[in-house]
Amino acid sequence: MDVLVTQVFNGLSGGSILLLAALGLALTFGQMGVINMAHGEFIMAGAYTAFVMQQVLGAAGLSLLVSLPMAFLVGGLLGVLLEATLLRRMYHRPLDTLLVTWGVSLILQQLARDVFGTAGVDVPAPGWLSGPVEVLGFSFPRSRLFILALAIAAVVALSLALRLTPLGRRIRATVQNRQLAESSGISTRRTDVLTFFIGSGLAGVAGVVLTLMGSISSNLGTSYIVDAFLVVIVGGIGQIKGAVIAAFVLGTVQSWVEYSTTASIAKVILLALVVAFLQARPQGIFQVRTRSLA
Amino acid sequence: MSEFDTAASRVSALRGRWAVLVGFGVAAVLLFAVAPAVLTSFRLGLLGKYLCYAMVAVGIGLAWGRGGMLVLGQGVFFGIGAYLMAMHLKLADAGADGVPDFMALISSSGVPGWWEPFRSGWVTLVAILVLPALLAALLGLATFRRRVRGAYFAILSQALAAAFAILLIGNPTATGGSTGLNNFVGFFGFSLRDPVNRQMLYFIAAGVLLAMLLLVRQLMVSRYGELLVACRDSEERVRFLGYDPATVKTVAFAVAAMMAGIGGALFVPIVGIISPNDVGIVPSIGLLIGVAIGGRTTLAGPVLGAIAVAWAETSLSEQFPSGWTYAQGLMFMLVVAFLPGGLASLGAVRGLRRKIAAADPTVAAETADGDPAPVPATEPRHAHGGAQA
């Protein structure tokens, strides 16, 4: 029973971390087909934003709360910069965006090393987020509960925004049929920039919460980028709910396989399952019906 | 992608034949006569290593440049070839029924059963040729049949490289773990410590690379080559014409894997070590940059690019350790974004717009004491843009 509760929780928690890392990616990859390998470095930028905020503000609780919107802004601006300088000229070459953004990610990593040093830095968690909390006789880490709550909040906010706001309508229209959206008077150019802003901003937010979990160093992003892409691929392009389900399924599978075998084997098995799953559903769990041939 | 390349036309292929021959002749002279004469044995060994990377690059050029498959996991096939060779060398060093030194050190259970077949040199050589290609064929059929392509295929192949590295590191008793396999004494009976034998290995690598280039050239100008380019440019149309794009792409993927495997197998005796660091995600992508710079759709471009990039890495990292990362990042960014045809396409810009099917495979052999010629901007093998046809 103990193990069951712990592992179910660990699965959900691992899933929520994956989800935060992948949510922005689902948006940019889904709408624009851009394979942004620098997404991981936007996560890293968010984490370093939290570090800088802490140096400036001192108080751990306040700085964490301030860091969230700040990191959204930092990640978002980096994303817009990338979109405006490089990616906008490459929408017809989606595979090449992967290589270009890989180059960007190498440069951002080296920049982080030169600016913040090669040694990892630490962002102490505020008191109200450290240690466990007892619920029904089981103890759960507060930080993981916080991340779970934040992931759910991000998904809800994003879905509502996509569903209810004019911007959301434009994004959905562009995903479903770019040409038609354009001819209906939607500025797909502006929509693209805004989508990239939001998607990259979400990466920044993910970076802030990752400071609660592990080390903040220049290779933070590389640890998450492949897993995040697997989530998006399994979830299916252009769907938030696909990414949500995929993240929690992958998180749960990882935590259970890891419990019964070892962490190394778990990673390999997870990958084998993803390949097998794509055999059954090459387009992921959900797929938006589009009218394009590609 | 069709904007910077069209399939080779047979007429131009005929016309370019002599140019190709001259190119191969020049390359052979540079590799077999000039390089050994002017390079120290250490630098010649380095060039041998670059040639191994170039073999992988030839395959990437075929799969990615001609076939449109962004292969981010070539490190896996490179690694399979390399580890097969390394296993055989370790077993051969240990003698009949012997246990390799690293195994004796960390495990008491002896040689794992799946190592045993590779005591035989012939089995190993056949496995090096067959296993990477077979794995690629299975993967290719499985994914391409289900029309998994583009980004999906790229990321899957990348995840494969990650998983392969994790497996290697996690099983040190069988694979040497994060250290990998090294400390080889002999190569099919020949001592690896003898400079004469090391030079021999370099000659073998150079010969194999030239043979691979010939094979790929034949593939490029054949009907199959045209079909492959057609699959890249419009898979649906190829299907409508009654061909099966999955098979066409799988063949190219398997050939590329085989070349990567051979490159890996030669890498082991030349460099003297293979470790998971040489096969994971980062080296797998690193192999692409040379191909992109040299010109992914051309014959000589990937080879020249791979050699130039590997050389630049060695010499840059000797002077500025962190500078290499910036340089590599910038190359990916600028070349892929602004010069998708690679340096080979510069020739086209300069106005050499005739349909020259010939490549100029002037391998960037080093001219004097480790200073290779700058990447020659090869003339485009194929004119750029269908409009000129």
Next chain:
Amino acid sequence: MSRFPARRSAATAAVLVLGLALSACGSRVDDAGGGATAESCVDTSGDSVKIGFLNSRSGTMAISENTVFNSLELAATQINAAGGVLGKQLEIVAEDGASEPTVFAEKADKLIRDDCVAAVFGGWTSSSRKAMLPVFESNDALLFYPVQYEGLESSENIFYTGATTNQQIIPALDYLKESGVTSLFLVGSDYVFPQTANKIIKAYAEANGIEVKGEEYAPLGHTDFATIVAKVRDAGAAAVFNTLNGDSNVAFFKEYKNLGLTAETMPVLSVSIAEEEVGGIGVDNIVGQPVAWNYYQTIASPANEKFVADFKAAYGAEKVTSDPMEAAYTSLYLWKGMVEKAGSFAVPDVQAAADGVSFEAPEGTVTVNGENHHIAKTALIGKIGADGLIYTEWSSDGPIEPDPYLKSYPWASGLAG
């Protein structure tokens, strides 16, 4: 179309390769004295002599190895200021190992054969050392390796100035046993050092009545320790023996604290966390936990106070000094001692003179064992203080003679293959 020309050139190439292969065979493995190693090209005729520093200046290990590079540089500067070695100034050739074994091997080859250095100092991971070992052996050159490692090795061509297992892991187990620990949980990264260390720990535990309640490995760079720490908590061992490496330590200790585990309830003894790593993990997350090394910055001795002061003067007051840095600093002085005792830079002379060479190191007196090329050092168990420094808690009775194959420990007889 005709394809003859291509075929013909393919055939030509094949014949060429084959012909060369047949005509120019070198010596075979079984030839007597086959594979003669190249003569050393070290030039000692001028008033300077070249030495090589080979550390990862880029890649994941740069964090740690840059500090080792700095302390080597410090030692070289000091030695040069004091008149050099045998009256010759040291000329440093620095190379980047890029955190990859293959690069380490290649650069070692370059330093020996192209730069003709008299000795090479550096390496950090076991992988880097194992990759370099055949290069040094086949060229008959010298490497000074400054990091604690998993033992079971001793090469004529390597001097090991960090601890071997009987100078770090076994004393750590002695310490745990003395403090009444009866059960252990082993956590490590999935590679050779933790796996070998854990084998030794299990053999020791069996011989000393300590129960090993679990053993978990995480892939290098693993970031989510929820499951592993949950297993640790549920197993309820008296202490944890931690051989995790690098960033994984950060995730592990944060998770450990998040689950409410502390140094009081279940101490975690680490063997890869030194002064520099504490900052990245966060002092809050690790304060009070024990670590095992042979040197701490807080050691009170004139030699150490000078070393720390000089290091801070050269590289900044906020810098800390750690065990591998000290071992690297010491290694250069030990080489100087050997060369001066031998009166020669030649490798065979240095090897012959090595036994008994001693140095008043910051960690205390160290002495080279000429037989296995390790050095006798004192084991220290420290606890991490609130200021992020490590304070000695327990120490062995004087320097421990190195025993890389654990031959003097009866319970370890089954370990060394």
